[in-house]
Amino acid sequence: xxxDTERTHRFNELAxxxxxxxxxxxxxxxxxxxxxKDLVQETFLRAWRxxxxxxxxxxxxxxxxxxLRREYARTxxxxxxxxxxxxxxxxxDNDELKPDERTERDLLxxxxxxxxxxxxxxxxxxxxxxxxxxxxxxxxxxxKSAVMTQLFRAREKLKTQMQKDGxxxxxxxxx
Amino acid sequence: xxxxxxxxxKLIGADPLNRDAETLRARLSSPEFEAAATxxxxxxxxxxxxxxxxxxxxLLNQIKGISQQPVQRRSWVPLALAASLLVFVGAAGLVWKxxxxxxxxxxxxxxxYSHDGNxxxxxxxxKSPDQAIAKILTQLDARATEQLAGLITFIxxxxxxxxxxxxxxxxxxQGPVTIIYMPEVQALDGEEVRFDQMHASLVNLEHGSAAxxxxxxxxxxxxxVMVRNSLKTGLVxx
Numbered sequence: 001x002x003x004d005t006e007r008t009h010r011f012n013e014l015a016x017x018x019x020x021x022x023x024x025x026x027x028x029x030x031x032x033x034x035x036x037k038d039l040v041q042e043t044f045l046r047a048w049r050x051x052x053x054x055x056x057x058x059x060x061x062x063x064x065x066x067x068l069r070r071e072y073a074r075t076x077x078x079x080x081x082x083x084x085x086x087x088x089x090x091x092x093d094n095d096e097l098k099p100d101e102r103t104e105r106d107l108l109x110x111x112x113x114x115x116x117x118x119x120x121x122x123x124x125x126x127x128x129x130x131x132x133x134x135x136x137x138x139x140x141x142x143x144k145s146a147v148m149t150q151l152f153r154a155r156e157k158l159k160t161q162m163q164k165d166g167x168x169x170x171x172x173x174x175x
Numbered sequence: 176x177x178x179x180x181x182x183x184x185k186l187i188g189a190d191p192l193n194r195d196a197e198t199l200r201a202r203l204s205s206p207e208f209e210a211a212a213t214x215x216x217x218x219x220x221x222x223x224x225x226x227x228x229x230x231x232x233x234l235l236n237q238i239k240g241i242s243q244q245p246v247q248r249r250s251w252v253p254l255a256l257a258a259s260l261l262v263f264v265g266a267a268g269l270v271w272k273x274x275x276x277x278x279x280x281x282x283x284x285x286x287x288y289s290h291d292g293n294x295x296x297x298x299x300x301x302k303s304p305d306q307a308i309a310k311i312l313t314q315l316d317a318r319a320t321e322q323l324a325g326l327i328t329f330i331x332x333x334x335x336x337x338x339x340x341x342x343x344x345x346x347x348x349q350g351p352v353t354i355i356y357m358p359e360v361q362a363l364d365g366e367e368v369r370f371d372q373m374h375a376s377l378v379n380l381e382h383g384s385a386a387x388x389x390x391x392x393x394x395x396x397x398x399x400v401m402v403r404n405s406l407k408t409g410l411v412x413x
Contacts, residue, residue, distance in 0.1 A: 007242070008242040011239075011241070011242045012239050012242065015235060015238040015239055016235065019230065019234060019235055019238055020229075020230050023228075023230035023231075023234060024226055024227070024228055024230075027228050028226055028228075033228075033231075037230070037231055037234060040230070040234065040238070041234075041237060041238060041241070044238045044241055045241050048241045048242055070316075073314075074314060074315075074316070074338075074339070104221065105221065105224065105225050108221060108222060108225040109225050112225065112226070124226070126190075127219075127222055127223055127226050128226055132190075133189065133190055147189075148185070148186075148189035148190070149189070151188070151189040151190065152185050152188035152189040155188050155189075155191075155218065155222075156188065158222070159218070
């Protein structure tokens with residue numbers, strides 16, 4: 001293979017391996033599907049340009065997340081987009097959900113978007129990417145104990161929010 | 176020493192799928208611990224299902240299309256990407272950008288300066304507060320040394336052929352001079368552009384580039400050196 005072909009092949013492998021998770025992360029991070037798509041595209045555009053600097057393929061996931069987080073901070077943090085109507089976002093594997101399960105899932109999703117980013121960010125890294133606490137610590141530049149505290153509180157807040165919304169029948173609340 | 180129930184709850188609340196020996200040992204130590212762990216796992220299963228949103232069907236193909244771009248052409252974001260970003264940024268300057276495609280950095284510099292160079296010069300006054308300078312440059316992963324920051328009399332974000340940049344005016348002993356910082360654009364270092372009684376010098380930086388623009392009577396030799404040494408970036412090109 002020529003260098004260009006090899007490079008393209010390597011890039012496409014990264015896209016296939018990580019674009020879905022990066023989209024999910026971006027979607028829950030910014031709460032807007034169109035913006036999430038832009039973020040992921042911009043992330044891969046930058047990754048394509050800097051691909052030669054990625055020496056260790058094992059570091060690719062963290063590398064791409066870093067690019068996306070930086071791009072998010074750079075471009076969108078000052079302009080908070082409106083949250084997407086989650087009903088418009090395609091949801092995987094939802095056909096078998098019973099009505100009460102669907103309600104619970106919707107409450108959970110709305111709860112995720114309501115979380116402060118300091119709780120949401122480590123939670124997404126763990127749930128979407130399967131990062132360990134140590135990996136999250138490295139990614140966010142905070143101590144492992146702080147990560148664990150934030151993860152614990154994130155889940156507690158979600159449970160509390162779900163109970164509150166569930167009790168008050170707040171399923172259709174708009175953001 | 177074995178962990179108490181409160182410690183265990185915090186541990187599995189932070190990492191419900193934790194399977195290390197100490198956690199397992201604690202889990203098996205009493206029905207109360209086991210019930211809490213099971214509950215945490217059930218919640219985790221719901222959480223993992225809740226975040227499963229599907230990306231748009233065309234996303235992967237669009238990403239793969241990126242690899243058709245020449246590697247060295249750092250300057251141009253695909254029009255479709257730029258246009259969709261503009262929807263969210265919505266600044267007037269970006270609307271201007273949307274209506275322009277430049278064949279080169281030189282074209283962009285001439286077009287940009289013709290668009291609002293004089294208007295920006297007219298806004299420049301006394302020295303800009305250091306905080307205002309730092310606020311803008313930090314968001315571009317950049318910083319100016321005290322020497323350069325001390326000369327800046329106006330600064331704002333501006334569109335560049337690739338992402339945001341900064342449009343600055345600096346005060347020199349030859350009068351005000353415009354600097355356009357383009358963090359994601361590479362230029363031909365030392366290139367000179369002449370237009371409408373003006374001239375621009377392009378400077379390649381550690382990351383990105385800058386255009387120094389003034390009238391043709393102004394000499395930029397010292398300013399080029401200062402910009403090269405003073406406009407630093409913390410951007411790891413990722």
